[in-house]
Amino acid sequence: MRLAITVWNGRIAPVFDVAGTLRLVELSGGVVTQDQLVSFPGDIGMFSRVTFLSQQKIDVLVCGAVSRPVHRMLADSGIEVHSFVSGDAEEVLEAFLNGSFDDAAYFMPGCGRGRGRQGRGRGAGIGRRGRNGGFGPGWKEV
Template sequence: MKIAVTYDENQNVFQHFGHTEQFKIYEIENNSVVSSRVLSSDGEGHSALAQLLENENIDKLICGGIGGCAVNALGQAGIEIFAGISGSADEAVNALLNGTLEQTTSPNCSHHGEGHQHHHGEGHSCGHSCH
C-alpha cells in the first residue's frame, strides 16, 4: 500500500491540497512503514495533483483542506481520502495504520483570512473552478 501526505517544510501535513508543493510518500507492508520519500508536485491544481498521485499508484491520501473538485478527481482515481488532518505527517500515517485516524472525504477547504481569493458560487467552497 502507498500513502501520500500533503507535506510542508516543517514535516507537517500541508493545509491546502490544491496548493501543495510536495507530498511525502510512504510505502507500507504488513501495516508498517518500510520506506518514505518526498515527491515534488511540480505544479498546481486539483486535476494535476490527482493525476500525479494516480500515476504514483497512491492508495490513500492524508491532507488538510481539500475542495470538492479534488475530492471528485481523487475519487475517480480510486484514492481514499483522509482530510482535515493537521500536525506531524509521520504521526498522521501512524494513526492511520493504527486505525485511529478519522476518515473524512467531504470538501473542507476553508482558508478564509489566509490571503487566498475566494469567490463563492463557482463550484465548491473555495471558488476554484474544477480543471
C-alpha cells in the same frame, strides 16, 4: 498499500490544491518498505495534480483542506481520501501505521462532524473517508 501525506513545515499541508510536497510511504504486511518525500511537479493544474497521485499509484491520501471539485476527482480516481486533517505529520503517520488514526481527532478547526457553519447558514461540517466517492454529512453535491 501506498500512503501519501501532504506535508509542510513538519505538519499536514493546509491546502491540498496548492501543496508542494508529499510524503510517500509504502506498507507491506504492516511494515514500511519505502518512505520518501516527493515534490509535486511545478505549478500544475488540478487535473494534473490528481493524475500525478494516480501515476504514483497512491491508495490512501491524508491531506488538509481540499476544494470540492478536486475532492471529487480524487474520489473518482479510486483514492481513499482523509481530508481536512491537521496536525504534526509524524504523529498522524504514526497513528495511521498503528491503526489508531481517527479523522475526528485531527479535524481542522470548523470541520468537526455535525458542526454547523457560523454566520452563512450553510450545512454541517465534514468528515469523509472511503473509496466510494461519497461525501460526508457536510457535502452538498451539485
